[in-house]
Amino acid sequence: MVPPLAVDIDGTLTDGAGAIDPRVFDVLQAWASPVVVATGKAFPYPVALAHFLAIERAVIAENGGVSLVGDDLVVHGDRAGAQRVADAYRDEGYDLGWGGVDLTNRWRETEVAVSRDRPLAPLRRLAEAEGLEVVDTGYAYHVKAPNISKGRALRDVADRLGYDVTDFAAVGDSRNDAHMFEEVGTSYAVSNADEHALAAADNVTEASYAGGFVEAAEAIAERAE
Ligand SMILES: O=C(O)COP(=O)(O)O
Numbered sequence: 001m002v003p004p005l006a007v008d009i010d011g012t013l014t015d016g017a018g019a020i021d022p023r024v025f026d027v028l029q030a031w032a033s034p035v036v037v038a039t040g041k042a043f044p045y046p047v048a049l050a051h052f053l054a055i056e057r058a059v060i061a062e063n064g065g066v067s068l069v070g071d072d073l074v075v076h077g078d079r080a081g082a083q084r085v086a087d088a089y090r091d092e093g094y095d096l097g098w099g100g101v102d103l104t105n106r107w108r109e110t111e112v113a114v115s116r117d118r119p120l121a122p123l124r125r126l127a128e129a130e131g132l133e134v135v136d137t138g139y140a141y142h143v144k145a146p147n148i149s150k151g152r153a154l155r156d157v158a159d160r161l162g163y164d165v166t167d168f169a170a171v172g173d174s175r176n177d178a179h180m181f182e183e184v185g186t187s188y189a190v191s192n193a194d195e196h197a198l199a200a201a202d203n204v205t206e207a208s209y210a211g212g213f214v215e216a217a218e219a220i221a222e223r224a225e
């Protein structure tokens with residue numbers, strides 16, 4: 001039996017332009033054990049992905065801030081501190097960089113994300129003053145509590161699914177996946193991964209982006225035979 005799988009979205013199921021690569025659909029739908037979609041994106045994104053793949057709902061959103069297994073929703077924190085940081089950042093004359101309709105933060109419950117083309121130094125200073133950290137995923141700067149991570153949430157989700165976290169295999173591409181890689185039994189960084197994910201992963205694929213995910217999934221399935 002294949003192990004349960006935790007998979008990142010951006011940079012792992014997508015191509016270099018950010019589109020979901022259709023090759024991943026068959027792999028995720030055919031996976032014979034639970035699949036946990038674990039992302040830095042706000043909660044509706046992985047829920048929608050699971051919905052339109054018609055796979056069981058097991059998701060981690062907001063870098064571990066929110067998780068859902070079936071009908072069991074857990075919010076592992078709140079947004080108040082990150083919102084104060086965002087407000088202070090705006091007061092200093094910066095905007096979050098998402099344009100007029102901020103869909104990046106609209107449904108975000110436990111953190112605030114800032115566009116990577118915005119100044120990082122004042123954001124870090126304001127976050128530190130709130131006891132928060134700024135995590136650069138390569139897709140956004142996330143202002144979040146340091147004790148929240150995809151790894152910690154996966155421990156919780158694994159338990160709710162009736163597994164130990166070490167039963168899982170995980171595939172990802174960036175520093176927000178590194179804690180998850182440390183928790184699971186087997187981890188794969190896709191070849192486009194950042195230095196943090198590469199250093200934390202047990203294995204690195206030859207292919208990049210979704211091609212790397214497909215390669216990792218095949219390797220995980222082969223090892224389970
Ligand atoms: O939201 C981000 O910044 C990155 O999202 P990801 O965790 O799915 O790669």
Ligand SMILES: [Mg+2]
Nearest residue numbers: 008010011173
């Ligand atoms: Mg990613």
